[in-house]
Structures are given as C-alpha cells and as structure tokens.
C-alpha cells in the first residue's frame with residue numbers, strides 16, 4: 001500500500017503526517033491554523049501537503065466540528081469563520097489529491113484503535129481535552145458516527161445550567177469547565193484572586209497570558225496552587241467521564257490532547273475522582289483511563305488511516 005497523508009485541523013494548528021502502511025510516520029509538517037475562513041484554511045492544508053511531497057497520495061483530514069458525510073464542515077465552534085465549508089472538495093481542487101474528511105476526534109479514535117492505546121479493544125471512548133472537548137466512540141468494534149455523522153460531540157451536554165458560557169453559545173456544557181481552555185480560565189481566576197506567582201512566572205510574567213499549559217509547567221515545578229488547581233480541574237473532567245462511562249460501559253477511556261503531557265499530575269486525580277463518580281464502582285471491572293499513545297499525532301495519524309478508505 002502506498003503511504004497516505006493525514007491532516008489534523010485544530011483550533012490552534014494544522015498538523016500533517018505522511019504515514020506508511022505499517023503505521024510509521026515518514027514525514028511531519030505543521031503550520032498555525034488561520035482563522036480567516038475556508039480559503040485560508042485550504043491554503044494552509046495545501047502548503048502542508050506540498051511539503052509532505054507525496055505525489056498522488058490520498059489525503060485524510062480530521063477537522064474540529066460537525067463534519068457531514070460529504071466532507072462539509074457545517075459548524076466548528078472553535079474555528080471562527082468556518083461554517084457550511086466544503087472542505088473536502090476545496091482541498092481536493094487545491095491539491096489534485098483524493099480527500100476524505102471527518103471530525104478530528106473521530107479520526108484520532110481511528111488512530112488510537114489502529115496503532116495506539118486502544119489496539120485490540122472493541123468498546124472505546126476517546127476524549128480530547130484541548131481548545132474544546134472532542135469525542136470518539138468505538139462501539140462493539142465499529143466507529144459510531146450517528147445519523148448525520150455528527151455523533152460523539154461529548155463536550156456539549158449541560159453539567160451546570162449556571163456554568164460558564166460554552167464556545168457553542170450554551171451555558172455550562174461539560175466543555176466549558178473541562179477543556180484545556182477551561183483550565184486556563186480557572187488559572188487566570190485563581191491568579192486574580194490569590195496572586196499565583198508561579199503560574200504568572202510560567203506565563204512569562206503576564207497574568208492575562210496564563211493558559212492550561214502554564215498550569216502544567218507550574219505543577220511540574222511543584223507549585224502547590226497549580227497542583228490543587230489540577231485536582232479541581234480533574235474533578236470536572238471526571239464528572240463527564242463517569243457520566244459517559246455509565247451510559248456507554250467502555251473497556252477503556254483514551255485521553256488525547258496537549259494536557260496528556262502532564263502524565264500522573266493529571267491522570268492520578270482524574271482516576272481518583274472517576275472512581276468516586278462512576279455508578280457502582282465496587283461492582284464493575286475497572287475502566288482503564290489511559291493517555292493516547294500517539295500523543296499529539298493521534299488525529300493526523302488517524303486521518304491518514306481514514307484516507308485508506310478512499311479508492312487508490
């Protein structure tokens with residue numbers, strides 16, 4: 001089989017890989033995500049494809065948001081100016097390659113099931129904690145995509161009707177308290193209240209620049225404020241995971257996204273809080289909560305796996 005190209009279009013960056021049929025990443029390229037509409041996004045995608053330099057390779061794309069079965073990105077709360085955007089056809093025109101597009105977390109799930117943390121599993125919930133929260137479901141060995149390909153938007157259910165505003169416009173969605181963006185907001189609130197010197201230092205001295213990444217940096221340095229903030233955040237994450245586990249009964253939950261790099265600082269408190277919230281914890285086999293093995297490449301690798309479904 002010839003190598004395929006995978007593009008992962010997120011809120012902050014577009015990551016592209018050239019993937020061999022044994023799962024080896026042969027080449028990798030990245031650019032910042034433009035926020036100026038479809039044409040700019042297609043230009044960025046086409047530049048990455050050109051740099052990956054694989055004539056004739058089929059292209060798979062994972063894009064954050066609601067992607068229909070014809071490769072139109074209908075709605076993307078974290079990609080401003082992308083609405084009803086015919087990404088598949090536009091990218092195929094711009095590159096001359098065959099293109100398939102699906103939701104970014106769905107393709108990340110495909111990546112982890114094929115080459116990562118969920119190889120051999122049949123009941124998998126994948127959760128991406130990033131700009132927003134994305135979800136992927138492997139149910140009984142098959143990807144579940146719903147009636148319109150919009151399934152598994154697990155970030156968008158209400159956990160607190162009086163909670164913060166979500167990127168989609170609703171109040172108190174799980175994403176609004178448990179995404180990487182939410183962790184950054186919690187950190188800035190903490191800084192405004194108690195100072196949080198280590199958090200501000202991690203952000204280069206600018207309190208308004210503190211993000212979830214800086215919480216991770218300060219926590220890794222042993223800062224008590226950052227560590228207790230992570231415990232509070234882990235509680236928010238576990239609330240949603242436990243509810244979803246009650247509904248879906250997965251064998252394992254794979255967590256993807258930049259915060260995975262925190263390792264035990266995040267997974268320890270998440271597992272502990274999950275055990276307190278899942279139904280009948282003493283009467284069910286433990287649910288493995290594990291980091292995505294493909295790391296930040298999960299979406300791009302999975303998108304390249306998706307491309308294999310295109311005619312050669």
Ligand SMILES: [Zn+2]
Nearest residue numbers: 156166168173
């Ligand atoms: Zn929402």
